Amino acid sequence: MEYSHSDAELIKQPIGYWSWAAYKAVVSRTRGALAELGTTQPQWWVLAQLARAESPRTRDEVSAVLRDYLDTGQEALDAEIDATVERGWVVAESAGGRLVLTSEGREFFDRAAALQDELWTERHSGISDEEYLTTLKVLQRFVHNTGGQAWHH
Numbered sequence: 001m002e003y004s005h006s007d008a009e010l011i012k013q014p015i016g017y018w019s020w021a022a023y024k025a026v027v028s029r030t031r032g033a034l035a036e037l038g039t040t041q042p043q044w045w046v047l048a049q050l051a052r053a054e055s056p057r058t059r060d061e062v063s064a065v066l067r068d069y070l071d072t073g074q075e076a077l078d079a080e081i082d083a084t085v086e087r088g089w090v091v092a093e094s095a096g097g098r099l100v101l102t103s104e105g106r107e108f109f110d111r112a113a114a115l116q117d118e119l120w121t122e123r124h125s126g127i128s129d130e131e132y133l134t135t136l137k138v139l140q141r142f143v144h145n146t147g148g149q150a151w152h153h
Helices: 015-037 041-051 059-066 074-086 103-123 129-145
Strands: 090-092 098-101
Touching: 015 041, 015 103, 015 129, 041 059, 041 074, 041 090, 041 098, 041 103, 059 074, 074 090, 098 103
Parallel strands: none
Antiparallel strands: 090 098
16 A cells, blocks of 8 residues: 555555544444445444344443444434334343344344454454554554543444
């Protein structure tokens, strides 16, 4: 890969711009690919939270994890959870209102998970695990150094 600037120039470039450009590129690519599959990124998050949970979760439990993902507000998240129910991917159990995947939801989750694996491979092309780990640690330090808060589950 050819970089946009020499090392001497790049060292003076703003992290805010490059982290924003990376965010925009990754999120746009992810959302576009999921849209082609017929879902949204927040719906994928809901399905993933339910599919990977050790036991069924309530709407409040799912919302507590996801409400701060990429500034997704509670109202928007509620609409996305409702959409997974309307699409027949998720049902609320009568006892306790716990959300569970339907067989159609599990099948769709598996397809979307395979797509996410493909996107992961695409994003990480030419990037070693060591480079990726260093990048995440450096970004976490930027967040810490600027008094920000970040958390990902």
